[in-house]
């Protein structure tokens with residue numbers, strides 16, 4: 179389906195959004211620029227209040243940017259009111275029309291577009307099938323469960339076949355199991371329809387499993403945009419590394435920077451190779467990150483050494499918290515096996531070995 | 543589980559008994575304050591009029607005959623009581639028009655208030671309720687001051703040179719309509735506001751998101767959601783309009799009577815209490831039939847359907 183996979187569906191260019199004035203002034207978005215490609219599953223990830231909903235609202239047209247431009251397939255959409263934008267939203271609270279049935283909700287957009295009745299009916303039943311809600315078509319939306327409402331909201335937004343679908347934390351109200359199911363369903367829908375999805379979440383795991391690309395936001399800014407793998411393994415900033423997954427921060431001296439590689443000298447005096455973000459040349463001391471699963475606890479000496487302070491069993495794996503000789507805590511994650519225990523005891527002196535290419539140098 | 547079921551049934555019957563006991567005071571008040579007097583009115587409507595008001599305790603259906611028919615003094619033939627009939631139709635149509643006008647003016651007002659920032663709505667609501675602090679009669683006279691020949695509008699028109707002679711507004715159906723719309727407007731605004739305030743305005747955004755224009759959002763989303771308020775407001779305005787007494791009296795003069803005035807006339811100058819009683823019951827019957835029709839219709843065309 180994607181003929182030109184590199185076409186941009188949405189381009190956000192230097193967009194700022196200021197709410198209030200004086201004391202109450204809030205910069206909900208601060209000079210945000212990001213291109214979103216056609217047919218992409220693009221996720222905005224960030225803590226509460228970082229401006230995710232605001233960005234979606236600007237794209238949908240419910241609010242207007244204080245500054246900057248938003249392009250839809252190259253055209254500025256500023257002059258278009260929301261009801262003229264080929265963009266649909268799945269609202270955080272679903273916002274289903276309580277005075278209509280499930281089927282009427284789904285057909286509403288098409289009806290407003292003035293489509294012929296037969297076409298609406300055909301499309302509605304197709305959408306009902308897609309979200310597996312055929313049996314409840316005649317129900318009022320107040321008479322269905324949260325997960326079903328979620329699916330109706332999705333079908334309603336998909337029915338008019340928008341160019342871009344905006345999803346504002348659509349899964350946050352669901353229980354764990356239903357959320358997992360819906361994640362898969364959403365991904366399937368996106369594949370089947372080929373619509374560009376802009377998905378908002380503050381759940382990092384959800385972002386990692388579903389997205390083609392993720393933008394990590396904080397306090398109105400986009401800190402890093404990349405594939406889940408990029409974001410997880412090559413975080414550019416401390417906030418990104420900290421927000422996504424568990425991380426160990428170490429201080430190291432960096433030299434020999436070349437081709438995105440560097441030599442990091444740890445406090446223990448041992449050196450390990452580290453990767454550096456593109457276009458960034460760290461000098462002297464810098465923070466490096468090592469994911470817990472990229473380090474190994476060893477009986478002999480490693481790159482780091484310390485005492486086992488705590489061992490936490492997690493089912494699939496065990497976390498070994500090591501108090502390093504320099505006083506910092508370092509977490510090692512080790513996969514469990516059925517027969518053996520983790521092999522270490524609290525208070526035991528151990529080494530930590532860090533695999534090559536596990537370390538990433540941060541910008542700050 | 544027979545025991546569990548028995549316990550549940552017992553609990554339920556206990557529940558019903560306490561409910562009756564708890565509502566007894568209310569039921570007593572309803573009986574003595576509403577049903578009792580109504581019963582007296584009903585009894586009076588089947589009695590004969592006394593010479594100086596009051597009633598004679600003898601059974602008679604004359605009053606009921608007189609609601610619809612009048613007997614010719616000369617040849618004793620029955621004909622439709624045209625005067626009564628025209629007062630009834632004028633009352634009903636004026637009340638309907640009042641309801642429609644208050645709805646037309648009240649809807650945007652309520653919408654305006656409901657869309658203000660939360661802290662400021664109270665002020666607007668407060669302003670809406672201020673007229674209630676003043677006596678109805680005074681408010682009506684104030685309206686008369688606006689409409690009369692030497693009043694605000696006519697003076698203004700003359701001042702602007704648009705008219706030379708004053709336009710006769712007072713003592714017309716128009717004046718009655720203006721007066722009633724003014725007096726009953728808050729009764730429409732408040733219930734409208736109450737249901738508008740409950741609207742989740744994200745639904746309005748959802749409407750826009752799904753390509754509905756402003757008019758379509760109003761028609762397809764806002765109006766259906768405010769429907770309970772529209773029904774409540776219409777009832778609150780229609781019923782007192784139909785029985786209105788002060789406003790048609792002041793604004794309509796002695797000529798443009800409404801049912802309320804007609805009834806008053808029977809208990810006053812007319813000295814025909816039974817006729818007054820039967821007219822009262824007729825008024826009530828009209829209100830009840832209209833209400834039933836209205837509510838049934840409103841719920842039928844109600845929400846939900848496309």
Ligand SMILES: Nc1ncnc2c1ncn2[C@@H]1O[C@H](COP(=O)(O)OP(=O)(O)OP(=O)(O)O)[C@@H](O)[C@H]1O
Pocket residue numbers: 197198204205206224225226227228229230231232233380
């Ligand atoms: N209408 C508004 N008026 C004033 N401030 C606002 C308004 N809308 C949002 N804000 C502020 O802008 C910031 C960003 O809000 P936004 O709703 O975009 O956050 P979010 O990332 O969606 O958070 P969450 O994950 O909690 O939904 C917040 O500090 C919020 O208080």
Ligand SMILES: [Mg+2]
Pocket residue numbers: 230231232270346
């Ligand atoms: Mg939000």
